[in-house]
Amino acid sequence: MKPFGKRIRRRRALRTGVRWKIAVAIAAVGALVAVTLSLVVHNAARVSMLDNARDVQMWRLVFAQRVYETSKPKEPRFGTKINDPALPPQLDQLMRDGRRGTYVQEHRSGPPDVWAAVPLANGDVLSLHVPFADRSATIMNDLDRALIIGSVSVVFGGCALGVLIGGQLSRRLRKAAAAAGRVAQGNTEVRVRDAIGGVVRDETDELARAVDALTDALGERIEAERRVTADIAHELRTPVTGLLTAAELLPPGRPTELVRDRAQAMRTLVEDVLEVARLDSASERAELQEIALGEFVERRVRALDPDAVVHVVHESWVNTDPRRLERILGNLLANAAKHGKGGKGGAGGTGGPVEVTVEGRVVRVRDHGPGFPEALLKEGPSRFRTGSSDRAGQGHGLGLTIATGQARVLGARLTFRNAAPEGTPDGAGGAIAVLWLPEHAPTTTGSFPILRLAD
Structure with a gap:
């Protein structure tokens, strides 16, 4: 049968240093910022290059339109077409409305096509489309490569900076822990604030001051208790000695033996308490x-x-x-x-x-x-x-x-x-x-x- 009651499960604690926690945090923030900026820059550059390609395409189409309207016989030139059946529906709708425009047609693979179309006076549509320039694609690839290299550099640089900053903080905390350990062992003269050192003031100094204040308070309390104990034992020494002397004057018998035994035990206890008080005062010196x-x-x-x-x-x-x-x-x-x-x-x-x-x-x-x-x-x-x-x-x-x-x-x-x-x-x-x-x-x-x- 299982015992009644709640079963306590102890979770395994993953022990890591402050240095690596700070390094990971800075690296994660750096990576997030780098990825976000890279995406923004990539999209902004692509949009800017596409807009420039659409403007160039429209300028070429307007020039081809003038040549078409002034030439006899009228024939489309410079790669333009009349009533191209592959015209995207979006541009076709603009042509029906009597408006000219450009359009970027994306493909699953390969560069997109840049379209430009204008309506003619006789109701026909003059259009021109070319693939996105290879040079522009090369520029985008170079830009993406630069953004990746920059992002990786930012992550590694942030990680190194985190290790440096976290190492200083971790070193100060270890010094504070070591000083507090010496205090716990009874060395109340140690000051955590002096042990950690440093020029920059941070929360570690506040912790050190708090530990030092606690050490001083505990030291004063222990010293007060030691003095009270020593004073009480010292005051008891004389009456206990007198009690032991008086016990020696009692007539022989079992009651007398009990009184002497208890008086001697009390005297031993008083002497031991006095010795403990002297040892606690740290004033004892060995004669080697x-x-x-x-x-x-x-x-x-x-x-x-x-x-x-x-x-x-x-x-x-x-x-x-x-x-x-x-x-x-x-x-x-x-x-x-x-x-x-x-x-x-x-x-x-x-x-x-x-x-x-x-x-x-x-x-x-x-x-x-x-x-x-x-x-x-x-x-x-x-x-x-x-x-x-x-x-x-x-x-x-x-x-x-x-x-x-x-x-x-x-x-x-x-x-x-x-x-x-x-x-x-x-x-x-x-x-x-x-x-x-x-x-x-x-x-x-x-x-x-x-x-x-x-x-």
């Missing part, structure tokens, strides 16, 4: 030291999670901030331990331990849990959003946010992916967080790390 990355990661992981498995595939020396790197590792390990070992793949289950792999300047942290939520993979970590209940049903969503912010301070990149698609058996998938330290950092070998996908 040269360290052996594999040895450092192995030592810190052993201290943070003794059950984790560490593989150093390729050792490298890098310039980085050890304190911030340790913070990133701690948050990634805590997230992996919480979601990779908890639940179905929890400690004592079949999920397996957390795996940490070091290859050159790349550090991978993998668990064997249900994997990252789809929203996190598409949009990245977001504060106070923990995702679905199977992956992140508890916590505040600040751990990965802080890790991403600290990686940004180090000039590194933190990416997230799942080891296997959804629907695989428990323990067969898992989440993988990959930390890419800056490539310009010096190494003992001077080589780049070999990157392999986790099994």
Whole structure:
């Protein structure tokens, strides 16, 4: 049975550039104008030449009439005829009315015939007809050829002009899109108007000014929210510390443990919020030291999670901030331990331990849990959003946010992916967080790390 409801059909979009759209539009308009003018010029020239041929034919006939009327015996001369049976009906009607005239008789093939006829005093009709001059036909052919060449030249010239104009517009739009992309990545100091440049002002500049105004407004709003968050967290630090100190004075017991646990959780949350606010302010600076990355990661992981498995595939020396790197590792390990070992793949289950792999300047942290939520993979970590209940049903969503912010301070990149698609058996998938330290950092070998996908 077919499901009830409307079926949504997605239309395939034909992707083209502004440059070619403008070029095609100008070429089409040029072709239309060229064809129209060519037809007008062709018809006007043909009519003018036919009118001239009719005047010449009438002049010749009048001359032949004078010669006919003054000669004895009267005989038609110069190709004229008396009462020609082939006289067109239109001229025959004029002759009955006692009027002289000319007529162009068209044929399906070949040039037309030009007729001229005059009525005589005795009621006869003197007529003359000759085919349209070959020279005139040659002139018309040459004119048509020139019109075709001109029309083709206009179309190609318009197309080239459209490509030139459209290329400039397309280039400005691409620069604006690239600048807007950098703004979307968090670089609010970029100005789209400065990026597109140019002397001529058009609608692209209006778009750039609108994007810049939007960026400024969003930046002010984000900065205001950051300050409010930092102020609230800072004001909460003192009472939370006092609450935690007071909890230590309570008598032993289950209620006391609950109070201490919640007070400690609140203190951790306040510290995390303050750290996020500092990272958002872009005022954090890394204190770089040269360290052996594999040895450092192995030592810190052993201290943070003794059950984790560490593989150093390729050792490298890098310039980085050890304190911030340790913070990133701690948050990634805590997230992996919480979601990779908890639940179905929890400690004592079949999920397996957390795996940490070091290859050159790349550090991978993998668990064997249900994997990252789809929203996190598409949009990245977001504060106070923990995702679905199977992956992140508890916590505040600040751990990965802080890790991403600290990686940004180090000039590194933190990416997230799942080891296997959804629907695989428990323990067969898992989440993988990959930390890419800056490539310009010096190494003992001077080589780049070999990157392999986790099994």
